[in-house]
Amino acid sequence: MSAAPNRDRQAERREATRREIIDAAWGIARRDGLAAVTLREVAAMIGMRSPSLYSHFDSKNAIYDAMFGQAWTLYLAEMRERPLPAAPREAVLAIAEHFFAFSLADVPRYQLLNQHAIPGFTPSEAAYAPSVEVVGLLQDTLRGLGVTDGADVDLFLALCGGLLDRQLANEPGGDRWVGQLPRVIDMFADEVGLPGPSLRRSR
Amino acid sequence: MSAAPNRDRQAERREATRREIIDAAWGIARRDGLAAVTLREVAAMIGMRSPSLYSHFDSKNAIYDAMFGQAWTLYLAEMRERPLPAAPREAVLAIAEHFFAFSLADVPRYQLLNQHAIPGFTPSEAAYAPSVEVVGLLQDTLRGLGVTDGADVDLFLALCGGLLDRQLANEPGGDRWVGQLPRVIDMFADEVGLPGPSLRRSR
DNA sequence: GTCTATATTCTGATAGAC
DNA sequence: GTCTATCAGAATATAGAC
Incomplete structure (x- = not known):
């Protein structure tokens, strides 16, 4: 009843990316304050462009x-x-x-x-x-x-x-x-x- | 030693305008929250345009x-x-x-x-x-x-x-x-x- | 999933005429 | 002192190619 191995790997990768995004946001918040978190900078910190974040989160x-x-x-x-x-x-x-x-x-x-x-x-x-x-x-x-x-x-x-x-x-x-x-x-x-x-x- | 009457009236008027601006800002803050205060709306509430506020305050x-x-x-x-x-x-x-x-x-x-x-x-x-x-x-x-x-x-x-x-x-x-x-x-x-x-x- | 390009909207602030 | 016009920049979010 478990999903195919390939599926598991994809889900794992997705979860890892989500965590990368969240960690980057925490990093900015700790450095410059909560309000300073912007999608541009979050994306930049993990080598992405801001629109790509919308593949993982619906909004800021x-x-x-x-x-x-x-x-x-x-x-x-x-x-x-x-x-x-x-x-x-x-x-x-x-x-x-x-x-x-x-x-x-x-x-x-x-x-x-x-x-x-x-x-x-x-x-x-x-x-x-x-x-x-x-x-x-x-x-x-x-x-x-x-x-x-x-x-x-x-x-x-x-x-x-x-x-x-x-x-x-x-x-x-x-x-x-x-x-x-x-x-x-x-x-x-x-x-x-x-x-x-x-x-x-x-x- | 007091200033000319005309000067007093001008100073009074200036002070009254400053208070109008502050009161308008408080009104917005009470209605929509502190962060919702914008220069445009403050000015609009007292029948002004936002650049005019800079005659009374240096910044927001x-x-x-x-x-x-x-x-x-x-x-x-x-x-x-x-x-x-x-x-x-x-x-x-x-x-x-x-x-x-x-x-x-x-x-x-x-x-x-x-x-x-x-x-x-x-x-x-x-x-x-x-x-x-x-x-x-x-x-x-x-x-x-x-x-x-x-x-x-x-x-x-x-x-x-x-x-x-x-x-x-x-x-x-x-x-x-x-x-x-x-x-x-x-x-x-x-x-x-x-x-x-x-x-x-x-x- | 990620990209480029762009839409949309809003902001505080400035320049200069009157 | 107030105005019109505009700047310069930021932001979130979307469209559509690849």
């Missing part, structure tokens, strides 16, 4: 869409394979630290995933799916640690995003805000009643 | 710059004339509620003032000045309430921004995040040691 936004889905899928995979400390308070901090590290490692990626950085772009349902899964996994994980209220999950995301956004907006590259993460996680853990010693004093 | 970014300065100046004025409750905890909540109301009343304005929403735009020092004054006034006010550490001011801004950003990004028009403001201010007040009863139970 379809490229952003693929980037969005790919990045959330990567984050989901990292979440799944990442071991967590047994102590609830330490575990919540580890989740937040992972999110911070992922975000700070690639700011344009953070802007695409978490801010509305591209005017005309709204992710498709398919690309949105892994981000929904991330939130679901986060909810399950937090529930396992004792955080059962959905509003508490919202609060956790707001606290993390608040530190990250201020850091990136006011002092990119510094740690004036993100350095307060243990303190904020302590506040959160106290608020929702997680046991364990203070994260700040025990370090 | 100079218009954004004036909008930025104007909005922060307005917020600064509102802060100054707004009375605060005597109880520290209530006062901090009132400051945050004012910030939320101002932000939610005009989302594109919030994006211009607090997010990096315009790719090529960086505010000039002159336009930035009132925003620095706002932070200074906030620091002074919080100090008067017992919040003396600069890191605590950073924390306050991160907490407020975190709720606002998540609300606007995920559920504009709702109150799933901003409704948690009293809770978050309670957390902040507890953390920095402000006296007074819980804001949630006393309401």
